[in-house]
Structure formats: C-alpha cells, structure tokens
C-alpha cells in the first residue's frame with residue numbers, strides 16, 4: 001500500500017451485482033435501469049417499465065448468465081478492474097482505488113476510504129473506464145461521481161479524464177493487445193461495440209442537425225462528434241485497423257446487447273452471427289473495444305452465446321480477442337492519461 005500522498009486515482013467502471021443470486025441481480029438491474037441516462041423516459045413511465053416489466057422478466061435470465069462467468073473472486077468486471085488497479089498502483093506509486101456506477105464500491109464509499117487512508121489528499125483523478133462518450137456510460141458515471149463529490153463537500157479537487165477513443169496511446173494499447181490474434185488465418189474482423197438506442201445518438205447531437213441527418217455523418221466534421229458514440233467508435237476502429245494493416249474489406253463494426261423494442265444503432269452483432277457464415281465468412285475474429293475489462297457482455301453474450309450462434313449458422317471458427325484488461329501497454333496508457341490531469345505534472 002502507498003502510505004502518504006496528496007493525489008489519488010479513482011478508476012470508475014460500470015459495476016456488477018454483489019452475487020449471482022436473483023435478489024442481488026434484481027437490485028442491481030433496478031439501480032442500473034432506473035438511471036435516467038440509461039432509460040431516459042419520464043420517471044413514472046420508467047418506474048412502471050423497469051420495476052413492473054423489465055426487471056421481473058429479466059432478473060432470472062441475467063442471474064443465470066452471470067453464474068456462467070462468475071469467478072472464485074467474484075464478478076469478472078470487478079475482479080479485472082481490481083487487477084488494473086494493482087498494476088497501475090505498482091507503476092505509479094500513488095494510491096489507486098476503484099469505484100462503480102452501480103452497486104459496490106460506490107463513489108461515496110471510495111471517497112471515504114481515500115479520505116480515511118490519505119487525510120492530506122488534495123486531488124483525485126477520476127478515470128472513467130470508457131474510451132467513448134455515451135450518455136448511458138461515460139456521462140452517467142462522471143455526473144454521478146461529481147454529484148456525490150459536491151454533496152459531501154470533500155476538501156480535495158476532482159479532475160476527470162476525457163474520453164480517449166482517438167488518443168494514439170490508446171490506439172496503440174488496443175492494437176497491441178489484438179496483434180497476437182492476427183497471426184491466425186481469419187476471414188473477417190468484427191469490432192462489436194455495446195449498442196445504444198438510435199434516439200440517444202440524436203438526442204446527444206449538440207448541433208441538433210448532424211447525427212443521422214447529414215450523409216455519412218460520422219465522417220463529416222461537426223461539433224456533434226465530441227458526444228457522439230457512433231462517431232467515436234468509428235474512429236477507434238479505423239485507427240486500429242490502419243495501425244494493424246487490416247484491409248477495409250476485411251473488417252466491420254457492429255453493435256451488441258440490444259434491450260427493448262426501440263431501434264438501436266445498426267448493424268446488430270447478433271444478426272451478423274446468423275448472416276456472415278452464409279456470406280462466406282467462416283473464420284471470425286471479434287473484439288469488443290467499448291469494454292476495457294472483460295465482463296458479462298464479452299464473456300457470456302459474445303464468447304459463449306455468440307460463438308454458439310455463429311457456429312450453428314455455418315461458421316467454422318470463432319475467436320474472441322480479450323479486452324485489454326491488464327495488458328502492459330494499456331496500464332501505461334491509463335497512467336499517462338491520469339498523469340496529464342495531475343497538478344504535479346502540469
């Protein structure tokens with residue numbers, strides 16, 4: 001443990017249920033889906049939909065899915081975020097703590113722990129573990145951490161790392177974590193990102209006239225891009241493919257984890273697992289760069305369910321590239337992004 005420090009880092013991820021028991025999963029899903037930045041309907045409608053329909057219908061299936069990937073040390077997402085914490089603390093020699101948007105440890109618990117262990121704390125660097133901006137991921141995490149911080153009037157300053165989807169150091173880390181998997185023969189590389197309702201993309205368009213309105217909007221310069229998930233994941237994919245020398249006809253982007261009946265950003269990953277084998281893609285490589293740590297959505301939805309679907313629709317091989325987790329180049333990148341916010345390096 002690092003003894004005295006006036007600066008600390010708080011790594012913030014999405015969070016998981018406390019266990020795979022249905023009541024714990026219910027509690028987690030309720031907190032998650034009652035977030036107004038995730039299901040952005042008026043409160044009463046959200047309450048009826050989430051509390052009366054989605055959670056009661058979903059909890060048992062979610063609990064079963066979690067139990068397929070649960071580890072001896074708990075949720076993969078939390079265990080892997082803790083491993084990143086340990087690696088970063090080792091490199092930086094300053095205190096690093098983790099916190100979660102939903103479930104535990106909460107931002108309040110993490111702030112209190114930091115205060116108790118480092119009474120001279122002057123600044124906390126909040127590192128949201130999302131490369132891309134979305135109202136339902138980066139924005140809700142940052143706004144929640146700030147809200148708790150302001151309410152409690154803590155004596156340290158809070159600085160926040162911005163989305164880093166196009167930063168060369170991140171592109172390097174993601175590419176280098178993928179490179180060993182490109183030695184094998186493959187027909188196609190799929191960048192599968194967590195999906196969002198299309199409506200969220202339109203709603204986040206600060207210009208009100210760009211996203212889904214301008215032809216090829218993700219490639220036309222606009223102030224909308226600063227908060228456009230679709231633009232940002234496009235840029236990440238293009239930069240990584242370029243760095244790795246993958247020809248344009250050998251890779252594509254898709255969106256997974258759709259929930260509900262609204263139109264989400266397309267194409268849907270689940271649909272491609274059915275159609276790609278029929279179009280001659282027999283050997284598939286897949287990477288999920290919206291997640292920096294492996295989690296339910298990579299380990300169960302893609303590596304288990306997705307693989308089964310692709311193979312039963314005629315595919316021959318399905319290789320899932322792990323998230324960056326504790327890849328040394330990623331650890332270095334996190335350290336650099338955090339250091340840029342620190343007063344001592346300014």
Ligand SMILES: C=CC1=C(C)c2cc3[nH]c(cc4nc(cc5[nH]c(cc1n2)c(C)c5CCC(=O)O)C(CCC(=O)O)=C4C)c(C)c3C=C
Nearest residue numbers: 014015016038062077134136137194196259290295296297
């Ligand atoms: C890029 C990060 C994420 C975005 C954007 C995001 C949007 C989003 N998610 C849901 C609904 C669910 N997501 C669930 C799991 C989950 N989501 C993310 C990340 C993003 N979500 C992660 C890392 C995880 C895994 C958590 C873990 O413990 O491993 C779930 C819970 C599981 C399930 O029942 O499927 C739900 C529900 C919506 C509706 C949404 C955007 C509107």
Ligand SMILES: [Fe+2]
Nearest residue numbers: 194195257297
């Ligand atoms: Fe999600």
Ligand SMILES: [Fe+2]
Nearest residue numbers: 211217228231
């Ligand atoms: Fe856009």
